[in-house]
Amino acid sequence: MIASKQKIAIKGTRHGLTLQLDDQCSYKEILGELDEKLSSNNQAEDDQLINVTIQLGNRYLTQEQKDALKKVIREKQHLVVDSIESNLITKEEAKEWKKHAEVKPFVKVVRSGQVINIEGDLLLIGDVNPGGKVMATGNIFIMGSLRGIAHAGVDGDEKAVISASFMKPSQLRISDSISQAPDYETDGVYMECAYLDEKVSKILMERLQDVIKKRPDLSSFERRMLNG
Known part of the structure; x- marks a missing residue:
């Protein structure tokens, strides 16, 4: 008799347990085998809590189905679901991702008292005068002079530049970090890029070419511009 294919693979990691679910079988079969496997893995009362990551593969689950999975796991002592990962996303999630990934171009001068606030990356062809302000949930690229305020990563993206x-x-902000106007020895600097250095929790400025090495995802900006 041929043994049935394993529907759940349990792997231990330094962060806890990873449950890899077969994305070809039925959801009901997954629940049944999950309950059976976790029931046979008894732990001592004094064991520490173990974080569980669930990997769905190419399977989509509704929130109700995810909650049912979490319930089965929570009923087992010392197990807590840390995250549920899937290769699939909903249309709404795809639209939200696209909204934040898009590059929004503007051709104008941002004068004192004016504000540009967008979702995604901002490409400004023009200047930001003193008293003007530009804000974006993603990166900010200005083909002109920045003399006012720029705030990138408004929603908490610390990788924004x-x-x-x-x-x-006059001020730079990335996520929740703020850098006041630097004390330049000259009248300003050309083609500089500001980024948040997580090691020192401080906004630093370097040449754009050097920052790209630290933020390789910036190369996708060029692809998004070419693809329109």
Whole structure:
């Protein structure tokens, strides 16, 4: 008699347990085998809590189905679901991702008292004058002078950057970090890029070419521009 294919693979990691679910069988079969496998894996009362990551593969689950999975796991002592990962996303999630990944171009001068606030990456062909402000959930690229305020990663993206052809801002912000106007020895700097250094929790400025090495995802900006 041929043994049935294993529907759930349990792997231990330094972060806890990973449950890899077969994405070809029925959801009911997954629940049944999950309950059976976890029931046979008894733990001592004094064991520490173990984080569980569920990998769905190419399977889509509704929120109700995810909650049922979590319930089965929570009923087993010392197990807690840390995350549920899937290769699939909903249309709504795809639209939301696209909205934040899009590059929004503007051709204008942002004057004192004016504000540009967008979702995604901002490409400004023009200047930001003192008293002007540009904000984006993603990166900010300015083909002109930045003399006002720029705030990238508004929703908490600490990997966002701010780049300008001429950089002499009154204030830079990335996520929740703020950098006041630098004490330049010159009248400003050309083609500089500001980024948040997580090691020192400080906004630093370097040449754009050097920052790209630290933020390789910036190369996708060029692809998105070419693909329109």
